[in-house]
Amino acid sequence: MARIPESELILNADGSIYHLNLLPEMISDTIITVGDQDRVALVSKHFDSIEIQVAKREFVTHTGYYKGKRISVVSTGIGTDNIDIVLNELDALVNVDFVTREPLAPEDRISLKIVRIGTSGALQEDVPLGSHLATEYAVGLDTLMQFYPLMETGFETEIAVQLQLALGLGFLPYCVKGSDLLREQVAHDMIMGNTFTCPGFYAPQGRLLRLQPKIEGVIEKLKSFEYETIKFTNFEMETAGIYSLGRLLGHDVLSLNAIVANRITHQFAPNVNEIIDDLVVKVLERI
Numbered sequence: 001m002a003r004i005p006e007s008e009l010i011l012n013a014d015g016s017i018y019h020l021n022l023l024p025e026m027i028s029d030t031i032i033t034v035g036d037q038d039r040v041a042l043v044s045k046h047f048d049s050i051e052i053q054v055a056k057r058e059f060v061t062h063t064g065y066y067k068g069k070r071i072s073v074v075s076t077g078i079g080t081d082n083i084d085i086v087l088n089e090l091d092a093l094v095n096v097d098f099v100t101r102e103p104l105a106p107e108d109r110i111s112l113k114i115v116r117i118g119t120s121g122a123l124q125e126d127v128p129l130g131s132h133l134a135t136e137y138a139v140g141l142d143t144l145m146q147f148y149p150l151m152e153t154g155f156e157t158e159i160a161v162q163l164q165l166a167l168g169l170g171f172l173p174y175c176v177k178g179s180d181l182l183r184e185q186v187a188h189d190m191i192m193g194n195t196f197t198c199p200g201f202y203a204p205q206g207r208l209l210r211l212q213p214k215i216e217g218v219i220e221k222l223k224s225f226e227y228e229t230i231k232f233t234n235f236e237m238e239t240a241g242i243y244s245l246g247r248l249l250g251h252d253v254l255s256l257n258a259i260v261a262n263r264i265t266h267q268f269a270p271n272v273n274e275i276i277d278d279l280v281v282k283v284l285e286r287i
């Protein structure tokens with residue numbers, strides 16, 4: 001295996017990885033990600049004990065025990081550019097030897113279980129505020145997968161191609177399905193949906209404050225987009241990046257969405273923290 005140079009696998013003076021500031025022994029194989037760093041403590045407050053608390057920039061990590069299970073909670077900040085950092089660094093923590101700087105042999109590699117708990121806006125009238133939605137297919141409307149050799153199934157590629165046509169995009173989006181096993185284990189009683197991961201909160205999600213979105217009627221186009229049995233239920237900003245890098249790196253990934261806005265009925269939930277807390281407890285019990 002080739003040694004990874006200092007400029008590629010960047011380690012801090014204490015040996016921790018560059019952005020997450022973590023040493024390999026500081027994380028569990030079971031990881032919950034949240035977007036907002038202040039939500040890390042809202043998850044770890046349910047732990048019986050907290051063993052590790054580390055913070056750098058928007059990346060806050062708490063590792064501890066919940067009913068005997070060792071779990072890490074990591075904040076990602078917003079967007080798939082941050083997901084690129086978090087997923088690659090979490091993977092390096094378990095699948096690269098930091099002393100020799102060599103990737104582990106395939107038979108020694110660890111597959112992480114990664115569950116995103118995030119907020120999301122609904123794109124269909126019948127996805128109510130306060131509901132919990134598990135993403136089956138995610139479409140990335142960002143360009144992260146222009147830079148990785150993601151292997152998509154024919155079905156996934158066709159969804160991406162049809163969506164490019166429907167929106168008149170100058171680039172091909174990407175489409176990727178998450179882990180069936182993890183979805184069944186953790187989300188069996190949640191709404192099953194398909195998610196658009198957007199490279200922004202405003203025009204990319206059809207929001208108009210003072211700037212007119214360039215794609216006319218984008219909400220209506222996304223709401224009514226259909227390919228075979230697939231319709232899309234919600235918007236957010238990380239899932240497709242997590243699902244793609246999970247597939248590329250060999251980790252088991254699931255994105256769970258607390259629905260806090262409905263873009264069709266124009267409602268926003270007054271009790272976001274409550275909706276998330278209910279989801280957190282479900283995940284901690286089932287993960």
Ligand code: R1P
Binds near residue numbers: 034117118236
């Ligand atoms: C936008 O407000 C943020 O909320 C959603 C989006 O994906 C984006 O990160 O998720 P989080 O609540 O997990 O941050």
Ligand code: URA
Binds near residue numbers: 120121122205261
């Ligand atoms: N997060 C998003 O990205 N969009 C929403 O509408 C709500 C939360």
